[in-house]
Amino acid sequence: MIRYDLAGRTALVTGGASGIGLACVRQLARAGARVAVNHLADDARAAETLAGLHAEGLDVIAAPGDVADAADAARMVDAAALALGRLDYLVNNAGTPGTRTSIPPAALERITEELWDAVLEVNLRGVFRCAKAAAPHLTAAGGAMVNIASIAGLHSPGSSMAYGATKAGVISLTKNLARGLGPAVRVNAVAPGAVDSSWTVEWSNQERAMSIEAAALKRRCTTDDIAEVVVFLLAGAAAVTGQTVVVDAGLTL
Numbered sequence: 001m002i003r004y005d006l007a008g009r010t011a012l013v014t015g016g017a018s019g020i021g022l023a024c025v026r027q028l029a030r031a032g033a034r035v036a037v038n039h040l041a042d043d044a045r046a047a048e049t050l051a052g053l054h055a056e057g058l059d060v061i062a063a064p065g066d067v068a069d070a071a072d073a074a075r076m077v078d079a080a081a082l083a084l085g086r087l088d089y090l091v092n093n094a095g096t097p098g099t100r101t102s103i104p105p106a107a108l109e110r111i112t113e114e115l116w117d118a119v120l121e122v123n124l125r126g127v128f129r130c131a132k133a134a135a136p137h138l139t140a141a142g143g144a145m146v147n148i149a150s151i152a153g154l155h156s157p158g159s160s161m162a163y164g165a166t167k168a169g170v171i172s173l174t175k176n177l178a179r180g181l182g183p184a185v186r187v188n189a190v191a192p193g194a195v196d197s198s199w200t201v202e203w204s205n206q207e208r209a210m211s212i213e214a215a216a217l218k219r220r221c222t223t224d225d226i227a228e229v230v231v232f233l234l235a236g237a238a239a240v241t242g243q244t245v246v247v248d249a250g251l252t253l
Helices: 019-030 045-055 070-084 113-141 161-181 205-214 223-235
Strands: 010-013 034-039 060-064 089-092 144-148 186-192 244-247
Touching: 010 019, 010 070, 019 034, 019 045, 019 089, 019 223, 034 045, 034 070, 045 060, 060 070, 070 113, 089 113, 089 223, 113 144, 113 161, 144 161, 144 223, 161 186, 186 223, 223 244
Parallel strands: 010 034, 010 089, 034 060, 089 144, 144 186, 186 244
Antiparallel strands: none
């Protein structure tokens, strides 16, 4: 359901070629926004994804770039803003778990320096890089930003303690960005719970079933569930900033 008229508005979604990012792209574009879809330059899914969005009649453009690279992230944001003509909304969605299987808190030997480096560069420093580069554009437009955090940054072990630490950092960063960019720009975060998406952590059927049973709503979230709240925080919620909204079907109640 389209709840906002975003004709004339523009948005950049990092990691927008799949999963939660793609759901955000679709919902923003279906509401009338022109959307830049960030993806890694060598992401084979990107061309097919963009073709599908264009076939649907949506106004989207490619914004290749690596948020884990400081120079490339800044270049990508500025290029997207220039191509769009302005930048009203930024969705910092790009992220990585850094591991194919979950690492319980007791398995410290599996938390390597390489894992820390991978998740920090994308999940935390990447968010800051894109926010910093987008700040002048968003300020000029009186826009809004939403960062994708996780319940792992609040009170869930997540895929690893390194991943959880980066998402806790995103939540703290969101508050300080809201302080620093207000009153012109609102900055909020969404903390998804268990989501059925093309994520790279391999959860077992038993783990999926357990997450459903533990949730108050007895289901897992979809990517559209998350995107719906993202769009609300961007296009509505005029008096909300510095907040993290948990979207987990009641998993952590």
